[in-house]
Amino acid sequence: MRQRSAVGLLLLNVLPVVLLAQSVQLTEATIISLLRGTTKIQELPSWEACQARARELATADTRTSGTVTYRCQTEVRRLVATYSAAPVPVDCAVSAFTLQSATPWSACANGVQTRTETWTRTVTTPPSGGGTPCPALVETRTGTQACTPPGEGVVFQDRFEYVSERAATSDAAFRAAGWNNAKSHGFASGARGYVYTTASIPGFTGAFPGGGSRVLALEGLAQTLQGQTDFYLQVGNEQTPERIPGDVWFQFWVYPQDALDQRSFHTLRNKFFYASNDAFPSHSHKWMLGSKPFTYNPLLQFPHGNPSATFWITLSSAAGVSNLVYAGPGADPDISDEIGPQALTHELTPNRWWLVKMHMDTSTTAGQWQMWIKAPGGAWQTVADWRHGVNGLTWTIPAASVGGHRMLRIPTTVGSAGTDLRDYWMYLDDFVIARTEAALPVYQ
Secondary structure: OOOOOOOOOEEEOOOOOOOOOOOOOOOHHHHHHOOOOOEEEEEOOOHHHHHHHHHHHHHHOOOOOOEEEEEEEOOOOEEEEEEEOOOOOEOOEEOOOEEEEEOOOOOOEOOEEEEEEEEEOOEEEOOEOOOOOOOOOEEEEEEEEEOOOHHHOEEEEEOOOOOOOOOOOOOHHHHHOOOOEEEOOOOOOOOOEEEEEEOOOOOOOOOOOOOOOOEEEEEEEOOOOOOOOOEEEEEOOOOOOOOEOOEEEEEEEEEEEOEOOEOOOEOOOOEEEEEEOOOOOOOOOOOEEEEEOOOOEOOOOOOOOOOEOOEEEEEEOOOOOOEEEEOOOOOOHHHOOEEOOOOOOOOEOOOOOEEEEEEEEOOOOEOEEEEEEEOOOOOOEEEEEEEOOOOOEEEEOOHHHOOOEOEEEEEEOOOEOOEOOOEEEEEEEEEEEEOOHHHOOOOO
């Protein structure tokens, strides 16, 4: 026969130990009111009494927070009640969605282009204690943007929403996007520069202004690779008909880079847009654009020194094919065939996006060039408004040369052997060639 004990004992298993008289009855409320996170022990007079008490308390345990387990220790006939407080519920928290990847934009239909986008977010606080679980971390969305069908004025457009790595070994991705040719240091000798697409710009945070996830990188390394560059993207070729109309509009976003390990210096030898009707190098262009630290006519200034990270877009022509002469106030006769901005405030400063819009017209014997720039969310600023016979400019196009160009390269040569060998980085987004201003994209 088992021996019975008349002693009632409550033991708190985590110090301190507490003794209670046998007259104390351990109810659920009594257990919970004791120190939480501890083990409570009540000694019963017999094994049978211990089991009965355990069943009684377990049956009465209807709490919604915390857990109490009851068991009898065989050797001493004690009822053990272990209480664990319920943890405080913590709901899952997640970051905002960001665009992870996207397919190329569809063809323009009814004024709209679409694409499939993958948006992702991350868990910033995981759930615990029965808190709200995490929502989906990946979403597939359909992106849309306004567009103008090619038949309504767009000659060529590239949003650069495809991958062509800096280390690419061919120009296949650019050709698939509609370019006729490309030359980059990774797959062409003598390039001394890289053309590639990228999803990031060192030092830049935020969304790309064209609304996509990638942009074009132009990385000229004349100084690093010690020689004049010859890297480019090319639209058209010697065999194509007039790919660049005589009356043509250009629009593109440009980000002049000058940050971290990408410090840029534009020199007097920097070409930007090189049009031609013959094989390169060519002197059949009716206009050529440069990215230069000098304003040329009529201002004739180096506002930020030479070379400079800030640059102006300037225009020159090939004599005989296009006869451009500036003879207005302050004209420099040695460089009378090159013109630039008409106000010093219209410079392309680094480390910010600029939207550039240009109009060139050599479809008649009287040439003209207009250019505007604006920052995201800003207003258009007129940089240049040059027309034959106005403001001291004579720009005549011989009848045999009237019209456009078969091809265009961007940017081609930077620097020259032994002089002006400097590196620069520039990024472009949403490049468009159009026949009318109305065909150009409009951004909010």
